[in-house]
């Protein structure tokens with residue numbers, strides 16, 4: 001696994017080469033099989049190829065025009081109803097800080113992380129994007145209020161080879177037995 005973990009980059013330039021339905025299915029399969037608290041599996045995935053919908057999504061996602069080169073987007077969402085009854089919370093925007101909402105956000109992270117690594121393994125590229133307000137992105141993607149949108153992945157074959165971005169050192173982030 002370290003090979004893909006080390007070689008993965010956020011890519012923001014893509015070739016026009018299409019991405020097959022089978023490839024999209026395999027990427028989603030990586031997310032489907034991810035672990036989640038209580039095996040709650042909150043994830044839902046919306047696959048977008050339509051250019052007009054892509055443009056609306058990009059406009060909501062801080063107008064990151066480079067995304068449009070990617071032939072397919074996957075909108076990665078957590079269905080809040082998997083943990084929270086609708087009479088407690090109907091819409092993520094109204095979340096008063098419920099622990100269950102945080103659990104959904106947590107579980108989405110691992111599913112999307114698995115997808116990023118499978119995309120790399122398949123020779124494809126992406127960049128997790130999340131520069132949007134929930135409501136604006138729900139409207140752009142046409143998804144219901146009970147979806148928490150954890151990221152939009154533009155997916156394609158890379159047309160750039162970015163250098164590794166720096167990471168903090170091992171010593172900076174690890175302690176043994178005691179923190180201080």
Ligand SMILES: Cc1cc2nc3c(=O)[nH]c(=O)nc-3n(C[C@H](O)[C@H](O)[C@H](O)COP(=O)(O)O)c2cc1C
Nearest residue numbers: 008009010011012064127128129130131151164165
């Ligand atoms: C949750 C999340 C949201 C992100 N949102 C954006 C984004 O909206 N636009 C963007 O260009 N990059 C975005 N990124 C990519 C980060 O900038 C990138 O992962 C980081 O700089 C490290 O670079 P690397 O992925 O190439 O290792 C996001 C990454 C994560 C994990």
